Amino acid sequence: METSDDTITYLLKLGELTLKGGNRAGFEIILKRNLAARFKGTGAQITTSNGRFYVRCSPGAGGRVEEVLDKIMGISGWARTRVSGKTREELLKALVETAGEWAQRGLETFKVEARRTDKSFPMDSYQIRKEGGQAILDSIPLLKVDVHNPQVLIEAEIREKAYVYGMEKKGRRGLPSGTAGRGLLLLSGGIDSPVAGYMMISRGMGIDSVYFHAYPYTSDEARKKVVRLAEIVGSYSMGMRLYTIGFTAVQMRIKEKAPLAWTTVLLRMAMMECAEKIAKMRRYKCLVSGESLSQVASQTIENISCTESRITIPVLRPLIGMDKEQIIRTAESIGTYETSILPYADCCVLFSPPHPVLRGNPEEAGALYEQLELPGLIEQAIREAAVEKCSYPATGNAPST
Numbered sequence: 001m002e003t004s005d006d007t008i009t010y011l012l013k014l015g016e017l018t019l020k021g022g023n024r025a026g027f028e029i030i031l032k033r034n035l036a037a038r039f040k041g042t043g044a045q046i047t048t049s050n051g052r053f054y055v056r057c058s059p060g061a062g063g064r065v066e067e068v069l070d071k072i073m074g075i076s077g078w079a080r081t082r083v084s085g086k087t088r089e090e091l092l093k094a095l096v097e098t099a100g101e102w103a104q105r106g107l108e109t110f111k112v113e114a115r116r117t118d119k120s121f122p123m124d125s126y127q128i129r130k131e132g133g134q135a136i137l138d139s140i141p142l143l144k145v146d147v148h149n150p151q152v153l154i155e156a157e158i159r160e161k162a163y164v165y166g167m168e169k170k171g172r173r174g175l176p177s178g179t180a181g182r183g184l185l186l187l188s189g190g191i192d193s194p195v196a197g198y199m200m201i202s203r204g205m206g207i208d209s210v211y212f213h214a215y216p217y218t219s220d221e222a223r224k225k226v227v228r229l230a231e232i233v234g235s236y237s238m239g240m241r242l243y244t245i246g247f248t249a250v251q252m253r254i255k256e257k258a259p260l261a262w263t264t265v266l267l268r269m270a271m272m273e274c275a276e277k278i279a280k281m282r283r284y285k286c287l288v289s290g291e292s293l294s295q296v297a298s299q300t301i302e303n304i305s306c307t308e309s310r311i312t313i314p315v316l317r318p319l320i321g322m323d324k325e326q327i328i329r330t331a332e333s334i335g336t337y338e339t340s341i342l343p344y345a346d347c348c349v350l351f352s353p354p355h356p357v358l359r360g361n362p363e364e365a366g367a368l369y370e371q372l373e374l375p376g377l378i379e380q381a382i383r384e385a386a387v388e389k390c391s392y393p394a395t396g397n398a399p400s401t
């Protein structure tokens with residue numbers, strides 16, 4: 001491992017991955033592959049040892065590397081570290097330098113924590129904590145020790161080298177993308193479905209999306225907004241494939257033939273049927289939607305039952321028990337909220353009835369749906385689908401076509 005001054009080293013901690021027993025090696029391989037794909041073009045190198053990942057890069061690439069570490073699923077924390085030789089003097093020097101950096105940023109209290117994998121190192125963990133703390137106090141009189149609630153935890157890990165770092169950043173935790181199969185998200189331009197996609201990504205699922213638009217009743221701006229949302233959500237994973245389906249003919253048929261109160265539920269049923277067909281063709285294991293129980297009329301338990309009554313593939317609804325405030329907070333924190341609230345109507349807004357059915361019965365819904373004779377229109381919409389890859393291209397996670 002290089003220790004030259006112009007190389008930056010980051011140490012990554014793996015969080016939940018460490019709980020995965022026998023599967024752990026496989027999870028680590030996927031995480032490493034995901035990192036490598038995301039670091040493409042930065043020159044960053046990844047090495048692994050004893051449950052730790054190390055990333056080394058040039059200072060110029062640090063910004064991009066940190067952006068990836070901020071977004072990637074499967075790490076519980078990361079820190080830029082000093083890499084020092086394994087003598088007492090070198091270790092104490094690295095501890096003092098690290099503490100000095102934090103003191104410059106205005107922090108006042110610290111604690112030294114030590115872990116020693118290499119038992120041949122001349123100091124044990126207790127000695128590192130004690131002598132390291134003393135060395136820092138001697139060199140930087142402004143700093144004080146606080147063992148209970150330190151502002152900075154300065155950590156030393158003695159492994160093949162000595163690694164010293166202060167106060168790591170939190171990772172997103174979760175599981176690496178690609179460890180939980182692939183799902184197809186019904187992505188609208190709203191607030192909810194991007195959050196639903198993010199939540200499944202955080203459980204290791206590879207997510208691609210299908211968007212139904214009703215051009216010219218919905219604008220090209222509305223479509224671009226969905227592309228942007230796909231880019232943002234895909235940035236937490238390995239990018240996202242977006243299937244855009246023209247649903248105008250289906251909507252017109254529903255408008256012509258169905259009782260007004262039923263139009264929204266029937267449209268949802270058509271969307272689910274169409275999405276299931278794509279999922280079966282492209283081998284997605286489930287659908288994902290942004291439904292949240294009773295948030296709107298089409299999301300009562302009865303109407304949700306209608307919506308999924310004609311399909312057999314599982315539909316995951318990660319927001320089902322969340323309230324709108326929680327969903328909005330997540331949308332803000334993942335960066336989709338600003339885009340979601342842009343004022344371009346999606347197809348459902350244009351066709352929503354003033355007094356929708358609140359507690360639909362799946363049998364009645366099925367009978368009404370049959371009368372619409374949609375299969376031909378849906379087949380045609382799928383044949384004419386536009387497919388695009390949003391954000392990070394060319395990764396091992398891309399679905400087979």
Ligand code: ATP
Pocket residue numbers: 185186187188189190191192193194210211212213271288289290291295296298299346347348
């Ligand atoms: P969102 O904020 O995700 O649009 P919503 O609260 O507006 O959700 P609905 O409009 O009832 O709820 O939609 C419920 C779910 O159906 C959405 O979360 C999404 O998964 C899917 N959906 C709705 N409209 C579309 C669309 N035009 N294209 C793809 N999926 C859609």
Ligand code: MG
Pocket residue numbers: 188189190346348
């Ligand atoms: Mg919506």
